[in-house]
Amino acid sequence: MRVQIKIPPFLFQITKGVKLTNVTGNTVGECLEDFVAQFPPAKKLLFNKDNKLFGHIEIFLNGVSTFPEELEKPVHDGDTIFLLYLLSGG
């Protein structure tokens, strides 16, 4: 499947200002693998040492949260993925 990743500002430094990129995969996880292959330094901001998605990263597919399936969520041609930091500073 051909999917677009709308790159969030916290990754702009890594993508050298690129704000949109195309990836391929059958699931959200495969799409992110392709994304990391294009921009390797993004890996440490998205995945922990055990290669699990950080708890503070939320993935939206076509504007809807993928939680709880997350990386297992199937994608379709033309879908858009967006990433968000889930933080709170009190």
Next chain:
Amino acid sequence: MTAITRKFLKVNLSNGEVVEAPIIEQVAIDFIGGSGFGISYLYQESKPHTDPLSEHNTLLVVTGPLAGTNAQTVSRWMVCTKSPLTGAFARSVCGADFGAWLKFSGYDFIMIEGKAERPVYLHVAENSCQIKSADELWGKSTLETQERLIKLHGKNTRVACIGQAGENLVKYASVASARRTASRCGGGTVMGSKNLKAVAITAQKKLQLQDPDTFNKLVKEQVKLLRASKFYHHHKDVGTTTTHDVTNPLGIYPVRNFRYGQQNDYEKLSGEEYRKFRTGDFSCYSCSVRCGKKHHVKSGPYAGSFSNGPEYESIWAFSGPIDNTTIEATIAADQLCDDFGMDTISTGNTIGFAYELYERGLLTKQDTDGLELTWGNHSAMIDLIKKIARREGIGNLLAEGTMRVAAAIGKGAEAYAINVKGLELPAYEPRGAKCLGFNYATSNIGGSHGYGYAPQEVFSSPIPRQVDRFAEVENADIVIYNQNERATRELGIICAFSGMMGWIPELYGKLLLAATGIDQIADPGYLKMVGERIVNLERAFNVRNGFGRKQDTLPQRFLQEPLHTRGAPGEGQMIRALDAFLDQYYKMRGWTPDGIPSPQKLDELGLSYVVKDMGW
């Protein structure tokens, strides 16, 4: 009790008078509750240029319209007053369950004026209030004060109180309830100046809603939405203990008194490291998130220290400013500040400032009672916290906050004083998170992240739009959006964290309507307008006290020194267009180039009665 009691208590500590007063219908419609009641009544009661520490200052302890209900994350409360730290409007929000108890007692808020001759506390029970001697409580910690009052008045008692910092008029003293605090702007100092040690409320849990069936259905829907949200589960797991795992690589974690945007070895303070000290969770009233994390130090020089925290801001306050990476010291420092009743942000920031003055020779070992204020020296930080709370030695000076310390020392010290309007800045570097930076500059309470947090640049939130966090003038609309949103959210005094749990856009207005029966709330645009009304009335309060464009500024460091991020994004960033930003911000707000709300804007917001106070 109803969700809006439409009553408040007016207490005059000078003459001992206690009056129960009605909240008139139109005020309830115009200001709804929470922050709305706070600024509305403070504006009415305060005379311009009142000395914040005089008997003429007014202190409001306010709960929200949803407090005490079974809705989640909505039972917070706040202190509103004129700040002794800034001389401007002050509001400081707190959790625990005091807000619910205030509602159960039958009042939406308590207004406190005057000054008692000797230490006193208020004991509020259902529809009654007595002023009682606090001679036995004076000098006690916030924890011991609460324990004693609960023992005296029974387990259905909740207490908001000050510690020694408030008694000693440390300018940034907090008000504590359980182990949560209304910390910012010196509300505890105002209580201390009135010889008011505590407000204790004894009440049974009961509440009457306008439309209980609808309300309960909405709460079920709210719980469903909360549990479907990833943030709910993430926040339940870690609270705010991992935020610095992200703000460091973003280059916005202020280090060495805001010289750097990233701390070396910050991994030593990671959320996972804090987890090793964790002994439990705690929550505010009717909140299943339980985001509060308890930490206990079991060995080493800080063995025995325990804290219901520290939260992100306090983790930073006791690490970043002095460049400390010892977790145990942050837990010990947090405990001390909670016991003394002292704002962790202002405390940590002021101590970081002292360390920089020491490095530059503007403070010497002779000035610091022999303490070596060298970067990373957490032992000296702990000593300084005690000295500040007790106003001992150098602590007597530091208790005044960075603005006054700089003025007292002179010799260019003000260049390193990191405050806005006198309120010390929190844990986000303004040169790397410029929406937050400009929010600090224009905030009506001074340098606070809570006044207009920018999730767009910290979390990459796309609402209302994505932002470039290094842009300046282009983001004036976002700063306004965030400040107005904050005010709207605080009408109900709902938790700032719940904004990311998916229920607010859908349910906030509906819950308020079902709780209060105020028809106008059914219109989402009405809530937003009331939020803007509140920001403008707060601004009018400040203008009436001599504030204007000149005070809407940032510390010299951010305007003249490039940020160093140690490899993170944002190296070399500065605030370059403050004036242009203010021009745009004021224009979009409908204010004059001097930062004064225009008559047209005030009329539009239903604040015509304020126009004459602005000198029009």
